[in-house]
Amino acid sequence: MNVDSAESGNPHSSSPRHRSLQPNHVTRIIPVALIVMFVAYSALTLAMVPLHEPWRDESQAWLISRDASLADLFGNILREEGHPALWFLLLMPFAKMGAPYVTMQIISAALMIAALAVLYVSDIPVAVKLIAPITCLFVYEIPTIARSYSVLALLCALIVKDYPHRDKHPYRYALWLALLFQTHVWAFGFAGGMLIVWLYDMARNHTLHARKNHTALLLPVLSALLSAIELFPDGSNAPQITPLANWYLSREGLICTVLFVIASSFSAAFVSLCTVAWVTVVINLVYFGVNAQKNCALLWMLAAAALTLMLHDARDRVASHNRVQRVITIGVAVALALTLVPKTHVAWQKALQDSRTTTSIGAQFAHTLHDDIESTGSDVIVPVRDATSVYAVSNSLPYLNADVRMWNPFTKTYLSYADQQYRSLIDTVDKPSLRTSDLPKNTDTNTMLFVDCTGTNGTGQPDILSHDPRYHRISRTSSQSAYNDRLSPDVTGISCSVYQHD
Incomplete structure (x- = not known):
């Protein structure tokens, strides 16, 4: 029997052309x-x-x-x-x-x-x-x-x-x-x-x-x-x-x-x-x-x-x-x-x-700071000497103009990012008081904004500037945290107040 004819007669066989289609x-x-x-x-x-x-x-x-x-x-x-x-x-x-x-x-x-x-x-x-x-x-x-x-x-x-x-x-x-x-x-x-x-x-x-x-x-x-x-x-x-x-x-x-x-x-x-x-x-x-x-x-x-x-x-x-x-x-x-x-x-x-959930106060707080800067003419932000305030301010700075400066009381220098001295105090429970020696020298305090925050450290302590007659609050920003179950019951998120020196 011819091999070619046998293969062509096999219904299950296929030509090379058909085999290559798939x-x-x-x-x-x-x-x-x-x-x-x-x-x-x-x-x-x-x-x-x-x-x-x-x-x-x-x-x-x-x-x-x-x-x-x-x-x-x-x-x-x-x-x-x-x-x-x-x-x-x-x-x-x-x-x-x-x-x-x-x-x-x-x-x-x-x-x-x-x-x-x-x-x-x-x-x-x-x-x-x-x-x-x-x-x-x-x-x-x-x-x-x-x-x-x-x-x-x-x-x-x-x-x-x-x-x-x-x-x-x-x-x-x-x-x-x-x-x-x-x-x-x-x-x-x-x-x-x-x-x-x-x-x-x-x-x-x-x-x-x-x-x-x-x-x-x-x-x-x-x-x-x-x-x-x-x-x-x-x-x-x-x-x-x-x-x-x-x-x-x-x-x-x-x-x-x-x-x-x-x-x-x-x-x-x-x-x-x-x-x-x-x-x-x-x-x-x-x-x-x-x-x-x-x-x-x-x-x-x-x-x-x-x-x-x-x-x-x-x-x-x-x-x-x-x-x-x-x-x-x-x-x-x-x-x-x-x-x-x-x-x-x-x-x-x-x-x-x-x-759906605000887990960072950066953009929200930056909007508040921008309005406060516009209304007061301030260009220096001083976070009160506690961990939450420093990071809350630094987290908002990328949303503001680059010429807005943050005076960091930990290092007594103009910084934007949080430094190592912040990390060494991150577990501090008590908020240190804000001293005159912590402020920039030869700078009018009326051109500064002072920020005090509470929240993420779980202490729930009140702003230390709220009881100081030399300062008056001009705004407050609060953000509900997505991780409330990790915080103490009396803390619902980050809350930051902005003060101006009288």
Whole structure:
């Protein structure tokens, strides 16, 4: 029997032309789906920017970038803040040129959109690309709340993309690791683990002797040393050790570690253990707890380890005809993404709560101060010597003109951001009295506004200026806190009064 006629007579057989239709059809649909998801994610992320009013630690970074010099930044601010320099350096050009405050949030959102774009052009499973934008890693916490975690996410995405090409472009890959060391203390374990794996691969493949490789390695090593110098305690920011029982490892983090073991990727397991171990140490020495953003940062690094190291190891095994391992690894990567999807609805709930509830008094209080400044002609704001007043004023300054100054009685200098002396008194219960020696010299007190606030410290104490006949109240601003259950019963939120000296 003629083979060709037999095949043509088989109703279940198909010509090469028909066999190629289905794959081509899918090939056309997938890029369209990715483009639609990217556009939708970008639009939703930018739409969430105005829903969030920046908190005081967000305004702190903006004010430092706007008003501090590079000498101040590297001299003492970084060690006081406990963060490396990259986020401040990224904000500085915009803040110093007078860009509006919302620029900081737009930058954070743009970095996350860029992170998704990088993942979409990376060599990772299409299923992961489709799932990624609807996981908690991309929704609200990191793009909307403007902190350095958005930089961390973008650098993790760049590592995912360039890891397979690290031998061809070692300087570019080394740059991402070097910048990661300058992003956040949280990332030191992950960046260090990836650096060790890279060094191990060079030694195993006998490529360490190549000049471009060992020269490229200097970039992250020098960056790590610089970060240590930037953040080295000088006594003012010495960590206090908390009980080991307070260590934290998210459920998703445990799932990631288990999945790495299943995937049998030694390098991924090593990096994940370095990441988790370092985070555990940092929590016990520095942070005393974990919020949703830090949890997202941990998961970002673990996901990056999965998508780079496990998939790369699986491709190496394919060359040895171990296709089962590749299937397992891709399945693990997809399972990792799926474990993060359920938390997305929690992130959306937080975004809606943020849009409906005032959790920061910054914008509201800035409006009051602007009216008071217009009516009195004052250009100096003096927060009374208590923690709440200093941060309430500094949180409102980004909404005011840059020439409005805050006189900080703690340091007896003109500042905008809260300094280390504020932190040393943050737990002070009694409000110190405002002394004449605390005020700027050779300045008319009639050109000053005096702010006294109560609320977030839970003391509920009355304004100390309300009983001083030398001062009269000209305005009062109150904000209901979204976290009333954490405060004492007689405190309902932040309340700030503005006084003028008679």
